[in-house]
Structure formats: C-alpha cells, structure tokens
Amino acid sequence: MGIELGHFALILATAIAAASALAGLLAWRTSERVTAVLRQGAVLQALLVAAAFAALVQAFVTSDFSLRLAYEHSHSLQPLLFKVTSVWGNHEGSMVLWVMILVLMGAAVALFGRGLPRELMTLVLSVQSLLVAAFGGFTLFTSNPFLRLSPAPLEGQELNPILQDIGLAIHPPLLYTGYVGFSVCFSFAVAALISGRIDAAWARWVRPWALLSWCFLTLGIAMGSYWAYYELGWGGWWFWDPVENASFMPWLAGTALLHSALVMEKRGALKIWTIFLSIITFSLSLLGTFMVRSGVLTSVHSFASDPTRGLVILALLAAFIGGAFALFALRASALRAGGLFAPISREGALILNNLFLSTGAVAVLVGTLYPLLLEAMTGRTISVGAPFFTLTFGSVMAPLLVVLPFGPFMAWKRGDLVAVAQRLAGAAGLTIFVTVLIFALSGATISLAPLGLLLGAWVALGALAELADRAALFRLTPAQSLRRLLGLPRAAVSTALAHFGLGVTVIGIVAATAWQLELITTMQPGTSRTIGDYTLRFDGIRDIKAENYLAEVGDFTVTASGAAQRRLTPERRVYTASGTPTTEAAIETYGFSQLYVQLGEQSADGSRVVRAWFKPYVTLIWLGAIIMALAGLLSLTDRRLRLGAPRRAAIRPAPAQ
Numbered sequence: 293m294g295i296e297l298g299h300f301a302l303i304l305a306t307a308i309a310a311a312s313a314l315a316g317l318l319a320w321r322t323s324e325r326v327t328a329v330l331r332q333g334a335v336l337q338a339l340l341v342a343a344a345f346a347a348l349v350q351a352f353v354t355s356d357f358s359l360r361l362a363y364e365h366s367h368s369l370q371p372l373l374f375k376v377t378s379v380w381g382n383h384e385g386s387m388v389l390w391v392m393i394l395v396l397m398g399a400a401v402a403l404f405g406r407g408l409p410r411e412l413m414t415l416v417l418s419v420q421s422l423l424v425a426a427f428g429g430f431t432l433f434t435s436n437p438f439l440r441l442s443p444a445p446l447e448g449q450e451l452n453p454i455l456q457d458i459g460l461a462i463h464p465p466l467l468y469t470g471y472v473g474f475s476v477c478f479s480f481a482v483a484a485l486i487s488g489r490i491d492a493a494w495a496r497w498v499r500p501w502a503l504l505s506w507c508f509l510t511l512g513i514a515m516g517s518y519w520a521y522y523e524l525g526w527g528g529w530w531f532w533d534p535v536e537n538a539s540f541m542p543w544l545a546g547t548a549l550l551h552s553a554l555v556m557e558k559r560g561a562l563k564i565w566t567i568f569l570s571i572i573t574f575s576l577s578l579l580g581t582f583m584v585r586s587g588v589l590t591s592v593h594s595f596a597s598d599p600t601r602g603l604v605i606l607a608l609l610a611a612f613i614g615g616a617f618a619l620f621a622l623r624a625s626a627l628r629a630g631g632l633f634a635p636i637s638r639e640g641a642l643i644l645n646n647l648f649l650s651t652g653a654v655a656v657l658v659g660t661l662y663p664l665l666l667e668a669m670t671g672r673t674i675s676v677g678a679p680f681f682t683l684t685f686g687s688v689m690a691p692l693l694v695v696l697p698f699g700p701f702m703a704w705k706r707g708d709l710v711a712v713a714q715r716l717a718g719a720a721g722l723t724i725f726v727t728v729l730i731f732a733l734s735g736a737t738i739s740l741a742p743l744g745l746l747l748g749a750w751v752a753l754g755a756l757a758e759l760a761d762r763a764a765l766f767r768l769t770p771a772q773s774l775r776r777l778l779g780l781p782r783a784a785v786s787t788a789l790a791h792f793g794l795g796v797t798v799i800g801i802v803a804a805t806a807w808q809l810e811l812i813t814t815m816q817p818g819t820s821r822t823i824g825d826y827t828l829r830f831d832g833i834r835d836i837k838a839e840n841y842l843a844e845v846g847d848f849t850v851t852a853s854g855a856a857q858r859r860l861t862p863e864r865r866v867y868t869a870s871g872t873p874t875t876e877a878a879i880e881t882y883g884f885s886q887l888y889v890q891l892g893e894q895s896a897d898g899s900r901v902v903r904a905w906f907k908p909y910v911t912l913i914w915l916g917a918i919i920m921a922l923a924g925l926l927s928l929t930d931r932r933l934r935l936g937a938p939r940r941a942a943i944r945p946a947p948a949q
Contacts, residue, residue: 298347299438305340306428316418338399358444384437415483459519470509481570514917538580641699697754741806752795786927793919800912
C-alpha cells in the first residue's frame with residue numbers, strides 16, 4: 293500500500309507543479325493571491341515528493357521485492373546503509389532524488405524569499421514549478437520507480453558491488469544538490485528576463501543560491517574524486533571521464549557566475565553576462581544529466597538506459613535551454629550596460645577571471661562532446677584523454693592562477709597595479725623561496741612540476757597576504773591586528789579562504805602527479821619490498837566472511853623511518869548474490885601523504901601480485917576542496933548576504949500639529 297501511496301504522491305506533486313507553472317506564468321502581474329498560492333504549492337510539492345521518496349526507502353529497507361526497482365537493485369543481505377543508498381544507485385530512484393531536491397529548492401525560495409518583490413517571486417516559483425512538472429513527468433512516464441512484480445520474487449539481484457560503499461551515500465546527494473541548486477539561478481534569470489527587472493538587487497538575491505549550489509557541487513565533486521581514488525583500485529583521483537567532466541563544467545561556470553554576480557551587485561555592471569551565466573550553468577547541469585542517462589556513455593558513473601529516455605531528456609534539454617536563450621536574445625538588447633570602470637580595477641580583474649573560467653569550461657566541453665558528435669556523424673571512434681585536457685585546460689588555468697592574488701587587492705572602478713604588486717612582494721618572495729627549496733630537495737629534476745608548485749604556493753600565500761594586509765599585520769600590535777582580523781566581514785574572509793583552498797588543491801595535484809612512486813611486483817608470504825622510504829612486508833592471506841560477500845584479506849606490515857609499524861589489509865571480494873569480484877585497496881596516511889596498496893591475483897607459483905603507490909601530499913587535493921566549500925558556507929553566514937536587498941521604508945504620516 294505504501295508504494296501505491298508514494299506513486300500517487302508523485303503524480304499529485306507533478307500535477308500541482310504543472311498547475312502552479314501555468315497559473316503563475318499567465319497571471320504573474322495580477323494579484324498577490326496568485327503568489328500566495330504558488331508559495332503554498334511549492335511547499336506542498338516538497339511534502340508530496342518527500343513522501344514518495346520515503347515510500348521507496350521503506351521498500352528497500354524492508355526488502356520488499358514486489359517493487360521491481362528493489363528487486364533489480366537490492367538484496368536482503370546488504371547492510372542497512374547500502375539498502376538505503378540503493379534507492380538512488382539506479383536511474384529511476386536517482387531521478388526521484390533529483391526531483392525531491394528540485395522541489396526542496398523551490399520550497400526554500402518560497403519560505404526564505406519573503407523579501408523578494410511579488411512579481412519576481414511569482415515568476416521564480418512558476419519557472420521552478422515548470423521544471424518540477426517536466427522532470428516529474430519524465431520520471432512517471434519513462435522511468436516509473438513504483439512498478440510492481442507479481443508474484444513477488446523471494447530475493448533481489450543486488451546493487452552493483454562497486455556502488456556498495458559509503459561514498460555512494462554521500463556523493464550523489466551532494467552532487468545533485470549542486471546541480472539542481474543552480475535551477476534557482478536559472479529561474480531567477482528567466483524571471484528577470486520576463487519581468488525586465490535586472491539590477492544590483494537581483495544580483496544580491498541570486499548570489500546566495502549560486503553560492504550554496506557551488507558549495508555542494510564542490511563537495512560532491514571532491515567526494516566523487518576520492519571515491520574513485522580508493523574504490524576503483526587504480527589510485528587515480530581524476531581521469532577526465534566524460535561523466536566527471538559533466539560535473540566539472542557547471543562548477544567552472546558556477547564559479548564564473550559567483551564572481552560576475554559580485555560585479556553586478558557592487559557596480560551594476562555585467563548584467564547581460566550574469567544572466568547568460570545563470571542560464572548556461574544550469575544548462576550544463578542538464579547536459580550532464582543527458583550524458584549520464586541517455587546511454588551515449590559507458591562509465592562506472594553512468595546509467596546506460598533505454599535510448600528513448602535519452603531522447604526525452606534531449607527534448608527537455610532543447611525546450612528549457614532553447615526557450616531560455618530565445619528569451620535572452622529577445623530581451624538582452626534592452627538591458628543597460630551599467631557602471632563604467634578602468635581595465636585595471638577590481639571589476640577588470642573579475643572580468644579576466646570570468647574570461648579564463650569560461651574558456652576553460654569551453655575547452656572541457658569541446659573535449660567531452662567532440663568524440664560523441666564525431667561518432668554520431670561519421671561513425672568514427674576516437675578517444676580524447678588526459679593529455680588533451682591537461683594541455684588545453686592547464687594552459688588556460690595557469691594565467692588565471694598568476695593574476696588571481698591581484699584581484700582582491702584592487703580597488704573598485706580604478707586600481708593601482710604597482711601599489712598592489714608592492715603589497716604582494718612579500719608573498720611573491722616567500723613563494724619563490726619555498727618553490728626553490730622544494731625543487732632542490734626533490735633532486736632538481738627539470739620538469740613542469742616546480743612551475744605548478746610555484747603557482748599553487750603563489751595563490752595560497754597571496755590569499756594569506758590579503759588577510760594579513762586587511763588585519764594591518766606588522767603595522768599594528770598583534771592584539772590590534774587580531775581584533776581587525778576578527779572584525780572583517782565574513783564574505784571577505786571567505787574569499788581569501790576559498791583562494792587559499794584553491795592553492796592547496798593545486799599543490800596537492802602537482803605533488804601527487806609529479807612525485808608519486810609506483811611498485812608492481814609479486815610477493816610470497818614473508819618477503820619484503822621497498823617503495824621510497826617505506827618497507828612493505830607481506831605476512832600472508834586470510835579468508836573472511838562478511839554479511840554479503842567473501843573476501844581474501846592480505847596482511848601487510850609497513851615500516852617507515854621514524855614511525856611505528858602499521859598494518860595494511862587490502863582485500864579481494866566476491867559478492868554472494870551476484871558472484872561479482874571487486875578489489876578494496878588499503879590506504880595508510882602519513883601526514884598529508886598516503887601509501888596505497890592493492891592485492892592482486894595469485895600467480896602459478898603461489899605468489900601474489902602486489903601494486904603499491906606512494907602519493908606525496910595527495911590529501912591536499914581534497915583538503916583544499918573542503919576549505920573552498922567551507923569558505924563558501926562561511927560567506928553565507930554574512931549578514932549582508934542573508935539580508936538580500938534592503939526594503940524601502942514606509943513613509944510615515946506627519947504628526948498632527
């Protein structure tokens with residue numbers, strides 16, 4: 293009965309969304325009653341879709357295999373956590389999760405957007421409801437998760453063993469929140485184009501939603517990267533997989549949107565460009581949805597499914613993106629340019645930032661779509677891999693990293709480049725000293741690694757120099773500087789922290805890529821091998837039986853100079869239900885570096901293939917991403933950002949004489 297109620301709840305939510313969209317778009321000018329109805333409808337949609345999602349969770353948790361989705365993607369022996377994550381470990385269930393986040397975003401606008409003008413609120417909720425109706429309809433008619441089986445099977449077929457990991461519990465919800473969060477920015481852009489109200493207040497209303505979505509997308513990408521690193525068993529943190537690129541492109545566009553909206557809010561400039569970025573960021577999110585669910589890609593991340601679904605998603609993609617850009621083309625010419633500023637200014641630095649980020653997004657887009665388009669048009673199959681992306685994207689990002697520390701020091705409207713360079717001289721000198729020192733300690737091998745390290749350290753130290761300058765460090769007493777630092781606006785502190793996190797990530801990428809060590813060997817129990825400063829001893833194999841799999845566990849002892857012995861236990865698993873084999877790497881962390889060991893197959897002489905990597909400072913990649921996301925969340929706590937645009941005070945009548 294719960295399944296039928298969940299199905300009905302999703303149908304009702306989709307119908308309410310369609311009615312809300314129609315009413316709002318037709319009557320957005322008329323009365324406040326329409327706005328009130330749309331706000332109530334947004335909250336009701338959220339409650340209904342949440343009920344539908346809860347019905348799916350209940351079926352999976354109780355192993356109700358009369359639900360076809362539970363039968364195909366779950367098993368009674370799975371741990372409870374993986375029964376829950378099985379709900380979105382498939383196409384149909386993940387679409388319900390997508391729609392649920394979409395309606396939650398709409399409800400959040402309805403509940404927390406009380407300061408919005410009535411007409412803008414009505415249009416935003418109408419566009420948001422239109423998205424819910426489209427994707428809710430797609431889920432119901434092409435990807436119905438509530439189909440029953442009769443008679444009900446006694447046992448399920450199990451979730452893909454690779455996905456039976458804590459990463460699946462965290463990665464998709466974070467990523468989807470980032471993807472779908474940008475739908476609010478899209479709705480604001482379409483609403484602004486329809487109403488004609490595009491000003492600094494609009495930018496202030498949009499920026500918190502863009503920032504929140506960007507934070508979740510950053511965390512989602514970082515979690516997905518780490519999941520691939522430890523779960524897939526090859527020790528790589530990024531492969532330029534098309535599905536990885538599908539999440540990276542909206543992140544680049546969203547980063548540009550954040551900076552562009554800041555210029556629009558502060559100076560009233562870049563109106564057309566900010567609207568364009570609001571549309572293109574969510575468009576790239578929809579493009580990623582099409583790539584993952586259309587069957588055009590073969591990836592561990594993708595849901596290769598019925599091509600009919602891909603055609604429907606493509607039609608939705610064309611309707612929303614095409615409609616938004618058609619509206620943009622009609623209304624963009626009516627927008628005024630905004631304030632003037634000199635090229636050397638804070639505005640100019642942010643425009644340069646947008647130029648590099650947009651070019652990088654285009655480079656990734658071309659490298660991702662070109663093989664697909666070429667195969668569709670000519671039948672030829674080519675592969676665009678890491679060398680292309682490293683060369684093109686890296687060449688675009690390197691200049692951005694060079695100029696990035698200058699931006700926060702620039703004044704609005706007109707800046708002094710020489711004065712800014714003098715204020716950054718200490719950071720530049722320290723960056724060069726640190727880079728030369730590490731270059732010498734690493735053996736002074738000629739490569740691009742020192743240049744990458746130089747750029748990462750420059751960005752990180754430049755961010756610290758900004759905080760030091762704002763706190764008047766060395767110009768005031770330490771106590772006075774600390775008080776100034778604690779009194780800084782949170783948005784200013786978060787900007788410096790985000791740039792610092794980016795620098796940390798760049799340092800981790802360079803170090804882990806340039807100086808990692810690899811060992812592939814065979815080992816008998818009792819033998820030892822050396823990788824860098826670490827000695828790895830193979831102690832033997834033992835068998836274990838877990839709840840839903842059997843495993844061979846390799847026992848290894850690691851000895852490092854100046855550190856106590858540690859044990860590593862990589863596994864080779866065979867899952868009971870499907871018979872699928874998987875490998876589970878063992879990872880030991882030393883500071884910011886990691887030793888990564890994988891147990892391979894058994895050779896004819898009884899020895900084991902062992903693969904080991906030492907990855908220096910690899911954890912800085914994800915630590916930097918976490919710092920960036922936390923910096924964004926810190927900015928959201930800034931009172932000026934939460935208040936939005938100020939309301940006009942009511943005119944009080946003069947007192948009687």
